[in-house]
Amino acid sequence: MNDGLLSNLSLIMGVTGAGVSNHVILLAGVAGLLAGAFSMAAGEYVSMRSQRDVFEHLIHLEAHELATDPAAEHEELAKIYVTRGIPADLASELATAIMRDPKLALETHAREELGLDPQELGSPWAAAASSFVTFAFGALVPLVPYVIGSGAAAATASAVASGLTLFAVGALLSRITGRRVLFSGGRMLLVGVAASTVTFAIGRLLHVTAGL
Numbered sequence: 001m002n003d004g005l006l007s008n009l010s011l012i013m014g015v016t017g018a019g020v021s022n023h024v025i026l027l028a029g030v031a032g033l034l035a036g037a038f039s040m041a042a043g044e045y046v047s048m049r050s051q052r053d054v055f056e057h058l059i060h061l062e063a064h065e066l067a068t069d070p071a072a073e074h075e076e077l078a079k080i081y082v083t084r085g086i087p088a089d090l091a092s093e094l095a096t097a098i099m100r101d102p103k104l105a106l107e108t109h110a111r112e113e114l115g116l117d118p119q120e121l122g123s124p125w126a127a128a129a130s131s132f133v134t135f136a137f138g139a140l141v142p143l144v145p146y147v148i149g150s151g152a153a154a155a156t157a158s159a160v161a162s163g164l165t166l167f168a169v170g171a172l173l174s175r176i177t178g179r180r181v182l183f184s185g186g187r188m189l190l191v192g193v194a195a196s197t198v199t200f201a202i203g204r205l206l207h208v209t210a211g212l
Helices: 002-017 022-068 070-083 088-099 102-114 124-140 144-148 151-177 181-211
Strands: none
Touching: 002 022, 002 124, 002 151, 002 181, 022 070, 022 102, 022 124, 022 144, 022 151, 070 088, 070 102, 088 102, 144 151, 151 181
């Protein structure tokens, strides 16, 4: 959401600084929202799909090893339990009991050796949809005022709404990072102000240059 808000706010402020019509600003904002949301979704899908392919391949290799050399896998699992403080005889008995069930054996080896849960590898489509929605929601914040109004009033409303949202996102992050609410929110707000100010100034400069 933060990516969507910052990128579209900067884009909209840059176009606003160029002094173009409200129609052009709206067009740029919508284009930025859609392009960014689809790009984020596609990137997240490819990333998650690639990661899942790697995990599935590792689990497939583990299944092959269990089928072709169960004795070695039994010894390997028992050693893992011994390193965790279980007596050797109990570790061997535990490994034997687990190896009797092929499905349980595969899941256990995947968790203990690979650190993977075969049931929780992540959904590429869910990740893509989540990225699309959150990016689009963030990108919508600076755009809405231009849907409702135009001119300086819309620009001011866009900046205020975006600033409040940035501060709120930063404040919420403080619950995870342990930072003070004012520090975390203020830092996020400062980043947004800096980015939008720079793009607004560039838009203004380009407009003046074009006019000359």
